[in-house]
Amino acid sequence: MKENRAQFATRLGVIATTVGSAVGLGNIWRFPYETGVHGGGAFLLIYVGFIFIIGVPVICAEFIMGRSTRSNIFGAFRALHGRPQWAWIGYMGILASILILSFYSVVAGWTVEYFVQSVTGTLASLDAGSRHEAFDMFCTGWKPVMWTLVFLAVNAVILLRGVKGGIERVSNVLMPVLFVILIIFCINSLLMPGASEGLAFLFRPDFSKVDSGVLLGALGQAFFSLSLGLGTMLTYASYFSDRTPLVKSAVVTSALDTCVAVLAGVIIFPAVFTFGAEPSAGPKLVFEILPDIFHRLPWGALWSSLFFFLLFLASLTSTISMSEIGIAFFCEQFGLTRKKATLLNCLIAMVLGTLCALSFGPLRDMTVFGLTVFDLFDYVSSNILLPLGGMMISIFVGWFVDRGILRTQLRGTGSIKEWILRVIVFCLRYVAPAGIALVFLSGLGVI
Numbered sequence: 001m002k003e004n005r006a007q008f009a010t011r012l013g014v015i016a017t018t019v020g021s022a023v024g025l026g027n028i029w030r031f032p033y034e035t036g037v038h039g040g041g042a043f044l045l046i047y048v049g050f051i052f053i054i055g056v057p058v059i060c061a062e063f064i065m066g067r068s069t070r071s072n073i074f075g076a077f078r079a080l081h082g083r084p085q086w087a088w089i090g091y092m093g094i095l096a097s098i099l100i101l102s103f104y105s106v107v108a109g110w111t112v113e114y115f116v117q118s119v120t121g122t123l124a125s126l127d128a129g130s131r132h133e134a135f136d137m138f139c140t141g142w143k144p145v146m147w148t149l150v151f152l153a154v155n156a157v158i159l160l161r162g163v164k165g166g167i168e169r170v171s172n173v174l175m176p177v178l179f180v181i182l183i184i185f186c187i188n189s190l191l192m193p194g195a196s197e198g199l200a201f202l203f204r205p206d207f208s209k210v211d212s213g214v215l216l217g218a219l220g221q222a223f224f225s226l227s228l229g230l231g232t233m234l235t236y237a238s239y240f241s242d243r244t245p246l247v248k249s250a251v252v253t254s255a256l257d258t259c260v261a262v263l264a265g266v267i268i269f270p271a272v273f274t275f276g277a278e279p280s281a282g283p284k285l286v287f288e289i290l291p292d293i294f295h296r297l298p299w300g301a302l303w304s305s306l307f308f309f310l311l312f313l314a315s316l317t318s319t320i321s322m323s324e325i326g327i328a329f330f331c332e333q334f335g336l337t338r339k340k341a342t343l344l345n346c347l348i349a350m351v352l353g354t355l356c357a358l359s360f361g362p363l364r365d366m367t368v369f370g371l372t373v374f375d376l377f378d379y380v381s382s383n384i385l386l387p388l389g390g391m392m393i394s395i396f397v398g399w400f401v402d403r404g405i406l407r408t409q410l411r412g413t414g415s416i417k418e419w420i421l422r423v424i425v426f427c428l429r430y431v432a433p434a435g436i437a438l439v440f441l442s443g444l445g446v447i
C-alpha cells in the first residue's frame with residue numbers, strides 16, 4: 001500500500017499544492033479583518049515574526065512527520081512513537097478541520113454571491129451606500145445558507161470524482177493571475193486619497209495597542225494562514241518525493257503566503273480610509289470594501305467577476321486540503337469507503353455551516369461566551385486548536401523523533417548545512433513551544 005502512494009511529480013507541483021492550501025480566504029479575507037480588529041501595524045509585525053520564528057519550523061516538523069511515515073497524522077504519530085497517547089492531537093486536528101470547513105464555506109459562499117452579482121451587473125449598478133445595505137441584507141438573510149451548501153457540494157463533488165488533481169492544475173495556472181490582479185488592485189489603492197493613512201495604519205506599528213488579544217490573534221492568524229497545526233501540511237508531505245527540499249519548500253510557502261496577505265492589506269486599508277469605513281468592522285470588512293474598490297476601476301464588473309472567480313478557486317484548493325483530514329480519519333477509523341467518508345464529512349460541515357451562515361442574521365443572538373457560532377468556530381479553531389496542535393507537533397518532533405530521521409528528512413537527497421539543522425531543532429524544542437505557551441498564558445491572564 002505504502003509503495004503505491006501517489007507522489008507529486010515536480011518540484012513546482014509541491015510548492016503549488018502547499019501554496020494552494022495556504023493561500024485562500026485566510027490571506028484575502030481573514031488577514032485584513034484581523035489586522036483591522038487588532039489595530040494595524042504592530043499586529044502585522046508580530047504576525048510576520050510568528051510566521052518565520054514559529055510557522056516555518058512547525059511546517060518543517062509536519063513535513064518531516066508526513067514524508068518519513070508516508071501517512072496521515074494518526075499513522076504518523078503511531079509510526080514514529082507507537083504510543084496511543086499522542087492520538088488526541090490527531091483528534092484535535094480533525095475537530096479543527098471540520099470547524100474551519102464550516103465557517104470557511106460561509107465566506108466562500110459570499111464570494112459566490114459576489115461573483116454572480118458581478119457577472120449580472122447587480123454589484124456595479126448600486127451606489128456606495130446601497131451596496132453596504134445590500135450586503136448587510138444578504139448576510140442577515142437565508143441566501144448565504146444556500147451558497148454555503150452549494151460550495152460544500154462542489155467541494156464534495158471534486159473530492160468524490162477524484163478530479164482534485166484537475167482543479168489543482170487549473171488553480172496552479174490561475175493563481176499567478178490572481179497575484180497579478182492583486183498587484184493591479186494595489187496600485188489602484190495606492191492612488192486613493194486615503195492611501196497614506198491606510199499604509200500608516202498597516203505598516204506603522206503602535207505598540208501601545210499590543211495586548212494578549214493581539215498576540216493570540218497574530219498567532220492564530222499565522223497558523224490559520226499556513227494551514228498549520230491540524231495535519232494538512234503533514235498529509236501533503238506524505239506525497240512529497242524524497243528529493244523535495246523540505247526547508248526550502250517551507251520557506252517559499254510561508255513567504256508567498258505572507259506576500260499575498262500583505263498585498264491584501266495594501267489593497268484594503270487605503271480604501272478603508274478613503275471611504276470612511278471602520279477598520280475594526282470584523283468579518284464583513286473586506287466584502288463591504290471590495291465593491292467600492294472595483295467601482296473606481298474602468299471595467300469594474302469585469303475585474304470583480306474575475307477576482308471573485310479566482311478567490312472562489314483559491315478557497316476550493318484550501319477546503320479540499322482541509323477536507324482530506326476528516327475523510328482520511330473516517331476511512332481509517334471507521335473503515336468507511338472513501339465515498340461514504342466524503343459524504344459524511346460534507347454532511348457534518350453542511351449542518352454546522354448552516355448554523356454559521358445564519359449567525360449573522362436569524363441566529364445572531366445564539367452566543368457562547370459572547371461569540372456567535374461563526375465567531376466561536378473561528379476563534380476556537382484558529383486561536384486554540386491550531387496553535388495547540390502546532391505546539392504538540394513541534395514538541396513531538398523536537399524531543400521524541402530520532403535525530404537521524406530529522407537529519408535524513410531535512411537533508412533529502414541533497415545536503416543541509418549543520419547550523420540550519422541546529423536552528424530548526426532549537427526552534428522546535430524551545431522557541432516554538434515556549435512562544436506558543438507564553439501567548440496562551442498571556443491570553444489566560446496568567447502573565
Ligand code: PHE
Pocket residue numbers: 021022023024025026027100224225226227228230232318319321322
Ligand atoms: N490556509 C487557508 C487559508 O488561508 C485555510 C486553511 C486552514 C486551509 C487550515 C487548510 C487548513 O485560506
